[in-house]
Amino acid sequence: MPRHDLDVLSLMAGVFFAGVALLGLLDQGAGDAAGWVWPTLLIVVGVVGLLSTRARHAGHDRDGSHPPG
Amino acid sequence: MDTEPQTRPPGGPPPPGYRPPLGGLTRATDDTVISGLCGGLGRQFGIDPLVFRIAFVVMALAGGTGIILYLVGWALVPDDQGRSFGADWLPGKDRSHKLLAAALAGGGVLLLLDRITNGDGDNFPLGLVLIGVGAAVLWSRRGGQAVTPAPPPPPPPGAAADAPADAPAETAAETAADVGDDTTDQVTSDETTPLPAGSSASSSEATVRVTPPVYRPREPAPPRPPRPPKAPRPRSALVAVTLSLLAILAGVMALAGADVVTGLALALFLVAGAMIVGAWLGRARGLIPIAILLGFALFVANLIDVPLQGGAGDRLFVPASVAELRSPYRLSAGELRIDLRHVDFAGRTVPVVASLAAGDIVVTVPAGVAVAVDAHVGAGDLLVFGRDWSGIGIDERVERAGAEGVGRLELDVKVGLGQLEVRRAAA
Numbered sequence: 059m060p061r062h063d064l065d066v067l068s069l070m071a072g073v074f075f076a077g078v079a080l081l082g083l084l085d086q087g088a089g090d091a092a093g094w095v096w097p098t099l100l101i102v103v104g105v106v107g108l109l110s111t112r113a114r115h116a117g118h119d120r121d122g123s124h125p126p127g
Numbered sequence: 128m129d130t131e132p133q134t135r136p137p138g139g140p141p142p143p144g145y146r147p148p149l150g151g152l153t154r155a156t157d158d159t160v161i162s163g164l165c166g167g168l169g170r171q172f173g174i175d176p177l178v179f180r181i182a183f184v185v186m187a188l189a190g191g192t193g194i195i196l197y198l199v200g201w202a203l204v205p206d207d208q209g210r211s212f213g214a215d216w217l218p219g220k221d222r223s224h225k226l227l228a229a230a231l232a233g234g235g236v237l238l239l240l241d242r243i244t245n246g247d248g249d250n251f252p253l254g255l256v257l258i259g260v261g262a263a264v265l266w267s268r269r270g271g272q273a274v275t276p277a278p279p280p281p282p283p284p285g286a287a288a289d290a291p292a293d294a295p296a297e298t299a300a301e302t303a304a305d306v307g308d309d310t311t312d313q314v315t316s317d318e319t320t321p322l323p324a325g326s327s328a329s330s331s332e333a334t335v336r337v338t339p340p341v342y343r344p345r346e347p348a349p350p351r352p353p354r355p356p357k358a359p360r361p362r363s364a365l366v367a368v369t370l371s372l373l374a375i376l377a378g379v380m381a382l383a384g385a386d387v388v389t390g391l392a393l394a395l396f397l398v399a400g401a402m403i404v405g406a407w408l409g410r411a412r413g414l415i416p417i418a419i420l421l422g423f424a425l426f427v428a429n430l431i432d433v434p435l436q437g438g439a440g441d442r443l444f445v446p447a448s449v450a451e452l453r454s455p456y457r458l459s460a461g462e463l464r465i466d467l468r469h470v471d472f473a474g475r476t477v478p479v480v481a482s483l484a485a486g487d488i489v490v491t492v493p494a495g496v497a498v499a500v501d502a503h504v505g506a507g508d509l510l511v512f513g514r515d516w517s518g519i520g521i522d523e524r525v526e527r528a529g530a531e532g533v534g535r536l537e538l539d540v541k542v543g544l545g546q547l548e549v550r551r552a553a554a
Binding site (some may be wrong): 059060063064065068069071072073074075076079082093 | 175177182283388391393394395396398399400401403404405406407408409410411412415418421422426429430440543
């Protein structure tokens with residue numbers, strides 16, 4: 059499989075669903091902990107998305123190219 | 128003055144100069160799943176349309192808002208050929224602002240209706256804010272027009288100095304601003320020119336000379352060139368490899384006798400890991416729908432939290448003694464009735480366990496026996512000795528005292544989806 063530009067959407071979706079699977083395995087998603095577990099997961103996904111987008115654009119700035127999309 | 132560059136006859140190709148509302152947003156005809164709305168949004172904002180599709184699906188699942196928004200967008204946003212269901216219902220200029228205002232105010236009304244019908248006050252401030260923003264958008268476009276008369280016809284050249292001296296400066300300025308707002312091609316705005324000394328006009332009247340605007344018709348925009356067809360992408364092996372690994376995992380989990388929640392969670396881990404790999408290698412976006420399905424199944428499995436055992440159908444158990452009890456009573460789907468009224472507990476404490484994944488359970492306990500009920504309902508109704516609960520994730524413990532020396536029943540009952548009822552037999 060050829061290496062390509064960082065796909066931020068795939069990365070965010072992967073982190074999100076990994077968190078969902080972990081919560082499901084720990085059976086915390088629908089319990090009392092849901093009040094803070096789900097927001098924490100969403101915050102983590104958002105931070106990952108922001109950092110990866112920044113890293114992606116920084117790489118393109120170094121290359122002098124424009125990221126697609 | 129309304130130059131109406133946006134109006135067009137119904138049907139047929141858009142005329143030259145046709146400018147779709149909402150800043151050129153159109154539904155993509157070459158990237159269509161349902162109507163091309165998400166494709167157009169993605170093209171408009173330079174984002175993958177999948178982001179909008181996921182957002183609409185998530186909003187649709189979370190209360191149905193996504194369905195309403197999508198239908199509104201489908202009706203009002205024209206496609207690449209300029210065809211739309213509802214945009215022409217809003218005649219006149221500034222149609223894009225009217226659409227935006229209508230969408231905002233409509234969203235606010237929906238939230239308020241939701242509050243009224245469901246009694247949920249969480250969305251009340253947001254609904255008011257949306258209505259207010261929508262009204263502000265509409266009002267900001269109408270504010271200058273309500274007090275402004277129609278502009279006078281352009282005077283002959285050289286007549287600027289002969290403008291009527293009794294015309295209030297504010298009105299003239301408003302007129303010029305309003306007309307310029309419509310045409311965007313106003314080229315003259317000579318607002319104040321002092322009269323020469325000795326003029327017969329009074330000083331207050333002589334300070335303003337307004338040159339009426341000169342209009343140039345808008346240059347017709349060139350027609351949008353047809354989009355070139357997308358080049359087919361090379362197929363990625365990542366999705367096929369992940370699906371193969373999922374099949375292997377499912378077989379191994381079945382052989383190992385793992386429970387459904389564990390199997391679904393591990394499968395979701397596998398798909399999520401493939402998506403993270405796909406951020407750099409191959410393409411993994413095709414796995415997102417699979418992950419959504421697995422996540423939903425995991426949520427339901429966690430909610431039900433009942434073993435899938437005992438087959439399906441209707442079951443009736445009427446034990447006559449403690450020795451005839453067959454706890455645990457299991458059923459996957461159907462109706463499970465356990466009638467304990469003939470059991471003599473003889474002063475002992477007896478545990479009884481029953482579970483049903485989907486359907487109804489009715490447990491009848493003898494008169495006089497002390498009872499402790501631990502009940503779980505994943506989604507549905509719970510009725511215990513006349514008290515009832517409804518909803519999802521119901522976990523209740525109810526205790527009732529009995530007669531002296533009769534005995535005690537420890538009842539542990541679970542229903543995944545359906546109804547659970549515990550009643551006491553008549554004495």
